[in-house]
Amino acid sequence: MVADVDAATPHTATGGGAPAETLGRSERKHRAILEAAQGMFLAGGYLGTNMDELAAASRVSKQTVYKHFGSKEALFVELVTSMTDAAGDRVHVDLADPTEADEVPSFLEAYADRQLDIVMTPTLLQLRRLVIGEVTRFPELAEALYEHGPKRAITTLAAMFERFDELGLLRVDDPTAAATEFNWLVMGEPVNRAMLLGDAAIPTAAERAAQVRGAVRVFLAAYGAR
Amino acid sequence: MVADVDAATPHTATGGGAPAETLGRSERKHRAILEAAQGMFLAGGYLGTNMDELAAASRVSKQTVYKHFGSKEALFVELVTSMTDAAGDRVHVDLADPTEADEVPSFLEAYADRQLDIVMTPTLLQLRRLVIGEVTRFPELAEALYEHGPKRAITTLAAMFERFDELGLLRVDDPTAAATEFNWLVMGEPVNRAMLLGDAAIPTAAERAAQVRGAVRVFLAAYGAR
Incomplete structure (x- = not known):
């Protein structure tokens, strides 16, 4: 690299x-x-x-x-790495942590909306389809995407949830489990639809907002501080 | 067909x-x-x-x-259809609905564990990788997998959650949203890992049980009757 x-x-x-x-x-x-x-x-x-x-x-x-x-x-591994890292960087800049519990829902919605917006692009989705299709022949390609894509996203979320727990903004015993659940509540359905139904299934801004509201509601029911 | x-x-x-x-x-x-x-x-x-x-x-x-x-x-469309339908059939037989609210957690854990056990097999995972890799060239293949796989699973779950809501076992306003969230809480991380890390990432029975416990806990925090 x-x-x-x-x-x-x-x-x-x-x-x-x-x-x-x-x-x-x-x-x-x-x-x-x-x-x-x-x-x-x-x-x-x-x-x-x-x-x-x-x-x-x-x-x-x-x-x-x-x-x-x-x-x-x-x-190709460097290409996968640079494309997924660049997408991850764009998710994680410029979002100030909330300081009060009542700011947490809108913060998480903004975070998840940005994550969906950045990941659900034709280029990154096609990269994902391509490496999945080649995983048995070229496992290193998919492993690079896994490490720099979903694994990095979940690691970053876990660190965030641990911080929020310490600040009393969430109640999170197992930050990695909570991060994994949040990630797939947000990403699971849109990514699966786009994998199988193609770019026509990329959500609109309104669809993203609805997806994100539901995911954050469920997540906070389990992990909210109150 | x-x-x-x-x-x-x-x-x-x-x-x-x-x-x-x-x-x-x-x-x-x-x-x-x-x-x-x-x-x-x-x-x-x-x-x-x-x-x-x-x-x-x-x-x-x-x-x-x-x-x-x-x-x-x-x-190939008929093969995809028959393989995914057969897997779906195996998830949905022989599980009697719970009748009391306190049976709901173990019911949902058993349901989700069976779903993971049946879907997370080398054959079905390889089918999924294959159709995802070909989605731009042969969209019908992936659409058949989508319809008979995740869409059918979510439709079945939605009907179940609607029933449970009527029975007072859950509180579910939007059964399709709840079904989608449950499906990806259970399936998101294991399927993604297996797509990108190969069959070595197929969860063991103990890993399935842990995955399923966490997913059901989060789901019931949002949708439990009490």
């Missing part, structure tokens, strides 16, 4: 990385390869992506692709 | 269908084709399955395969 912030956000034209002109030559190439890889893997699948075509689309030599990423699989 | 109970359970050697010797010749062929199709599709994927090889493995002519199923896609 390359510790390169810019390379880590190839898909967010507006988010994260420095503009291309401030990058070094090597970083520009790294980013160009990841950008081309995202388009080709998502459209053609893992096996359907050809490293010669990828080099051509990135305007670099095939040796440069291998110098930067080592192998097709390592390149 | 063929209304053939025996053909609809090709994969359950012990469940459902009549023994092969009591079936007519056409039904035996139908079942043999579905049995061979299950093995070949799950091992080789949808595109990797060849209809000539499938006919040979079923010991019938290719014309017979097409006479019974019409097309490769229709055959």
